[in-house]
Amino acid sequence: MNYMFKAAHGVGSKIRHLRRQKGLTLKKIANLCQCSTSLLSQIERGMVNPSFSTLKSISDALEVSLAELVSEVKVSESSQSSLMRPKERKVLTTEGGVQFQLLTRDINVPFEFILNVWPPGTSTGKELYAHEGEECGLLLEGELEIEINGKVYRMRPGDTITLKSTASHRIYNPGKKKAVAIWVNSIPWVFSTR
Structure with a gap:
């Protein structure tokens, strides 16, 4: 959905x-x-x-x-293990078309594991933002620019980036193709129930 x-x-x-x-x-x-x-x-x-x-x-x-x-989706209680099929993923899509797919069934785990799909020209917004925790991203395809405290890092497939989420940051796809990345937030915040 x-x-x-x-x-x-x-x-x-x-x-x-x-x-x-x-x-x-x-x-x-x-x-x-x-x-x-x-x-x-x-x-x-x-x-x-x-x-x-x-x-x-x-x-x-x-x-x-x-x-x-x-969303109106209710999340089930935690279990010891869980297999999730792609069609079962919780998906959030921004008005600009950036898609965030939660890769874990239980959103109450102590981290957030997300597949991000960035259409060409999309971003997290014009403003830099910050939140608690740390995050790490792995770019699978396309290219992304990550602005952190005014410094821009350009990611290509296979590149990883780690940052303190409390640093002001912004993500942008400057390419002509979609960018696909796996992102982990040490403190859940996109899909968090906290």
């Missing part, structure tokens, strides 16, 4: 519902997200599709995971 970061497909109304349920005003959430009240209102009404970083800021402000914000 494909989960779009599109306000038009229910994310906006879910944001509004969670905000009201928690007794928070538009202004309070906007301040926490460092975005305008007007933008947040437009997202809630389905008039604007939020960027990945804006959506992550909103989920943090509402104290819910990004996965919880964009």
